[in-house]
Amino acid sequence: MAHYMPYAFCPGEHMAWSDYAERAEDGPSTRILQALAEENKMVIISTILERDENLEDRIWNTAVVIDNHGNYLGKHRRNHIPKIDNPNEPTYFCEGNTDHPVFQTDYGRIGVSICYERHFPLNWLGYALNGAQIVFNPCATIGDQMETLWPIEARNAAIANGYYVCAINRVGTEIYEHEFETDEGVVLHKDSGSFFGSSYIAAPNGTRSPGLSRTKNGLLVCDIDLNMCRQIKDDRGYGAFERSVLYSDVIKEAANSHKSQIITKY
Template identity: 55%
Template sequence: MSASEFESVEASLSKYISPGDLDEVRRILYGKQTRKLDFPQSATDAAAERGFDLQGCVFEASSEQLRLPRIVRVGLIQNKIVLPTDAPVLDQIAALHKRVGEIVEVAAMCGVNIVCFQEAWTMPFAFCTRERQPWTEFAESAEDGFTTRFCQELAKKYNMVVVSPILERDEIHGGTLWNTAVVVSNSGKVLGKTRKNHIPRVGDFNESTYYMEGNTGHRVFQTQFGKIAVNICYGRHHPLNWFMYSMNGAEIIFNPSATVGELSEPMWPIEARNAAIANHCFTCAINRVGTEHFKNEFTSGDGRKAHHEFGHFYGSSYVAAPDGSRSPGLSRIRDGLLIAELDLNLTRQIGDQWNFKMTGRYEMYGEELTKAVQNDFKPNIIKE
C-alpha cells in the first residue's frame, strides 16, 4: 500500500486491535480519552454528500468555583486542490473558495466559533518549483483582496472568526511577497495579519527565494472566543516560536501547514502536541492533503532527479491540549473537517498543576541567549 492510499493510523488501530486493548493503546498514544462530539444529522449528511471526513471531540476542564467554563469550538479544514495546477488562476481560486465554503457551512451547522484553513489554501503549493509564473499571480492583498473579502462574508454570515493563510502581495513595500495569515473577526472586520517567521531550506521546500521571513513578530489576536495565534508551517519545528506566542497570551495556537510524508510525518504527531504541553495552551495542527502534479519538472538541489510533484500531503490534522491529550487525526487521503470543543479554563488549570512557566528560568535563558548570538561567543564547556 502506498502512502497516498493509507487512510489513517486510527483506522488501522480500530481494524486490527481488540476493543479492550484499543482503549489502552489510545490512552498511551493520545493521553486522556476525549469525549466524541455529537453532530446534527444535517451536518453528518452534508459531509457525506460533499465527500469529506467529519470528526469531533471534546476537551473538558474541571469545574471551578469562581469561573464558569469558557467553551469555544474550533474547526480545522484540510483539503486537496480542486482543479489541475495548469488551470487558469482565477478558476483555481474560485474552485477552492467554493469547496472550502461548502465545508465552512457544515462547520457552522456544528456551532464552530473559529475556523482555520491550511497554509496557502487558495493555491497549489507551488513555491518549491522555483517558477514565478503563474504562481505569483495567486498573491493578493491581505486587507482587501478577493479572498479576504470572501472570508469576511463567511465570518459575518456564520458569526465565526476565520483564519485565512494566503500568499500576500504587499504593494506598499514594492510588491513584496509574504506567507501570511489573515484573521477576520466574527463581526466581518479584518482583525489583523501575521506572517510566517521561519522559512524552510529543506529539499524541495526551499522557499526563501519566494517570500520573505515574517516581520510581524508573535502577534496574538483577542477575539470574542479567546486569544489566538497563528504559527505558520515551518515555525512548528522551532520551540521558541510556539513559546513566544504563548508568552504573548495565546490560548489557542493554530499551525496551518503544507508538508509531505517522506519529509516530516514522523515528527507531525509530536511537535504540536509537545508545544501544547510545554506552553499550557491548545494547539491545532492543520496539513493539506493530496498529491499535486506540476506540468514542468523541477529539481530540489538535493541530488534527486527532476520531478513533477513533491510527494503526498498527508493531512492528519489534529488538536492537542495542555494536559497532553490529543484528538484523533483526520484522514491522510481525504478532505476533512475536525471540530474540537475546548474549555479554555484547562490552560490555567494545567499551568497551576505543572508550573512550567513559573519554573521557566527565562531570565537565565535570556542572558545566555544574548551571549550566544554574539560573534565572540564561547560555549560554556568545562574541560579537564
C-alpha cells in the same frame, strides 16, 4: 477554522506564479472569507501568498485572521523560511517581520504558527509569552521524516506552553502544469508529493483529539476548555518557577557572540 492556500509552493520558482500574490487586508481571498466568517459566526485563518505594495512589492507566506463578525483582525508573516533542496522557498518568500502576534477574538486569544515554524521551540514560546490560548499550525507537509514528527511536535508545544494547538495539514497531491525545477533548471517532477493530512488538536494537559484522515478532507469539531490553560500553569507552577530572564540572557549571548557555555574538565 483554518484554510490553506490552494497551492503549496511556486513550482520551479517561475515568476508567473507570483501573480497569485494578493493583499492581506482586502485581497480577493480575504473578501470571500470575510462573508463566510460573518455568515457562519466563525473565526477563519487564511494562509495566502501576500504581496506588500507598500514595501517594494515583497512577497510573504502570510496567515490572515478574520473574526466571527467578518472583520479583518490582522496577519502573521511566517518567521522561518527553509532552503531545503526544492522547493527553494527563499526565492519567492521573505522572512516574516510580524514576530508572534496574538489576536483577541470572541472565542479566545489565538496565534498562528505557519508550517515549518513548528520545528522551532522558541517560536512556540513567543505565542505563550504574548498570551495565546490557542495556536493554529496550518501546514502543507509531506515526507516520511515529517510524518514521524507530526504526532509529537504540536502535542509537545501544547504541554510546554500551556495552550491548545490545532495541528492542520493538507491531504492529496498537487499536479503542476509544468515540471518542478531546481534553481539550476534540472527537471524533477510534476507533482507535490502526497500531503499526509492527520490533523488533530492537542491540549495543555497532554491529551489530544483523534486525527483526521491521511487521504481524505475532513472537519474536526472539538470542545475545548480555555480555563485549562491557566489551571495547568498554576498546577505545575510554570508561572512561579519559569526564569525567562535567564533564558533571554543566554539566547542574547549566543545570538550576538556565539559564546559557548560548554565546560570541559581537564
